[in-house]
Amino acid sequence: MYQPMCIILAVLLSLISVCAQAETSKVIATGGTTTIEGSAGGGIVPWAVINGYASSDQWSFTAMNTAVYVDDFTLHSIGASLSIDNRFELSIAKQTFDLDTLGGKLGQDIVGVKYKLVGEVLYTAMPQISLGLQYKRVDDFALPHAVGARNDWGVDIYLAASKVYFDAIVGRNLVTNLTLRATKANQIGFLGFGTATNNNYQLQAEASIAVLLTDNIALGYEYKQKPDQLGFAEENDWQDIFMAWFVNKHLSVVGAYVDLGSIAGFGQQQGWYLSVEGTL
Amino acid sequence: MVKIVKHHVVVFGALLLLSVACASQPTTLYQQLGGDKGVSMITDDFLVNLSQDKRILHHFEQTDIQIFRQRLIEHLCVVSGGECVYQGASMYNAHIGLHISQADFDAVVGHLIEALKQQHIPLATRNALLAELAPLYQDIIEH
Numbered sequence: 238m239y240q241p242m243c244i245i246l247a248v249l250l251s252l253i254s255v256c257a258q259a260e261t262s263k264v265i266a267t268g269g270t271t272t273i274e275g276s277a278g279g280g281i282v283p284w285a286v287i288n289g290y291a292s293s294d295q296w297s298f299t300a301m302n303t304a305v306y307v308d309d310f311t312l313h314s315i316g317a318s319l320s321i322d323n324r325f326e327l328s329i330a331k332q333t334f335d336l337d338t339l340g341g342k343l344g345q346d347i348v349g350v351k352y353k354l355v356g357e358v359l360y361t362a363m364p365q366i367s368l369g370l371q372y373k374r375v376d377d378f379a380l381p382h383a384v385g386a387r388n389d390w391g392v393d394i395y396l397a398a399s400k401v402y403f404d405a406i407v408g409r410n411l412v413t414n415l416t417l418r419a420t421k422a423n424q425i426g427f428l429g430f431g432t433a434t435n436n437n438y439q440l441q442a443e444a445s446i447a448v449l450l451t452d453n454i455a456l457g458y459e460y461k462q463k464p465d466q467l468g469f470a471e472e473n474d475w476q477d478i479f480m481a482w483f484v485n486k487h488l489s490v491v492g493a494y495v496d497l498g499s500i501a502g503f504g505q506q507q508g509w510y511l512s513v514e515g516t517l
Numbered sequence: 518m519v520k521i522v523k524h525h526v527v528v529f530g531a532l533l534l535l536s537v538a539c540a541s542q543p544t545t546l547y548q549q550l551g552g553d554k555g556v557s558m559i560t561d562d563f564l565v566n567l568s569q570d571k572r573i574l575h576h577f578e579q580t581d582i583q584i585f586r587q588r589l590i591e592h593l594c595v596v597s598g599g600e601c602v603y604q605g606a607s608m609y610n611a612h613i614g615l616h617i618s619q620a621d622f623d624a625v626v627g628h629l630i631e632a633l634k635q636q637h638i639p640l641a642t643r644n645a646l647l648a649e650l651a652p653l654y655q656d657i658i659e660h
Contacts, residue, residue, distance in 0.1 A: 260572070262623035264630070292620035323619060357619070359626075360654035403648035408641020451640060452630070 261290035266483045271301040275316035275330030276349045279459045282443040284414045285367035285399035287326045288318045289516050296321045298517040307508035309338040326351040334427045343427040344376035364400035373426040384469045386429025393420040416443040423467050432466045439464035453483040473498020489514045547599030549642045562632035596649045608656040
């Protein structure tokens with residue numbers, strides 16, 4: 238597990254040193270933060286915004302490190318993204334899911350692409366709408382297979398709409414987002430894709446809402462609907478309350494309280510989410 | 518006794534309501550920006566910020582800055598509900614052939630926000646002004 242992480246980190250660092258003079262123009266906070274899946278968004282819901290601060294004819298690079306600590310599990314995600322032209326986003330994420338109580342661990346790699354179809358999150362009456370794909374592959378299929386998963390890889394397809402409303406609540410700006418996702422993933426992919434009896438895509442809705450308390454501090458809520466296909470244990474929707482601090486255009490920190498529901502028979506998995514992100 | 522106390526409470530409540538009503542007398546966005554003087558100072562800071570940005574400076578090579586400044590003040594005044602007359606061309610016509618990119622627009626928005634901060638305009642007032650200006654994007658960009 239550490240070897241690929243080290244390789245990713247090394248690639249990130251070398252990219253950062255090579256490309257340290259990225260020139261970007263977007264207004265602070267408009268790139269959002271990076272989800273645990275590597276795509277720009279909130280913490281668990283991908284948004285239509287393109288990661289980082291690259292506007293037209295510019296590029297931007299982000300790297301993030303996120304940990305989620307709930308009662309019986311710990312999720313780590315490390316990722317990076319390249320954004321071009323405020324239009325296209327390519328992302329990678331490596332996730333590990335430690336089974337603290339059961340022992341052992343699960344993991345998956347995610348490669349994501351996102352393409353902005355229409356709208357500008359700040360400037361147009363129409364929301365910014367983006368189409369995204371996430372290719373996911375689990376590290377070790379033994380456990381997912383044993384609990385009834387069909388495949389060790391899958392592709393999520395999502396359509397996200399995001400819009401900022403200026404001066405919406407006591408003079409504060411409001412960020413809204415709605416995402417529709419087609420997925421076969423069990424527990425976002427940690428428990429594989431599809432089941433022995435059902436290999437259909439499930440259509441799920443996800444939403445985020447956040448108030449920008451200041452220019453660079455956002456307080457928000459997210460809800461992520463999830464399928465519940467595996468018979469061995471119940472799977473619940475996820476939600477969180479988050480506070481994001483965009484320290485400047487190069488550094489942001491997100492803290493959240495998350496409720497991941499029941500996971501693999503362990504009920505009421507709640508706890509803390511902490512994410513640090515660097516942007517060029 | 519209870520009646521008297523009640524009466525006092527009612528009078529006190531009415532006074533409180535009155536004082537709140539007076540304190541929050543509706544003002545126009547233009548007044549919140551500081552009126553003539555405030556908008557002029559915001560505009561000057563904005564122009565200084567623009568002049569220091571090499572990314573967008575080339576768009577102003579042919580611009581008469583004095584006239585541009587005057588039109589900008591008038592435009593901010595009209596947009597914020599002040600009693601001014603904007604004597605310039607429409608936003609659409611004023612930007613024809615200038616090929617303003619989204620990056621240019623984003624940079625200019627950044628400089629305006631910075632100028633508003635330099636003049637200590639409160640967040641709510643800044644956001645209210647941005648709400649009025651953001652839709653201009655459609656008229657200014659790429660044509």
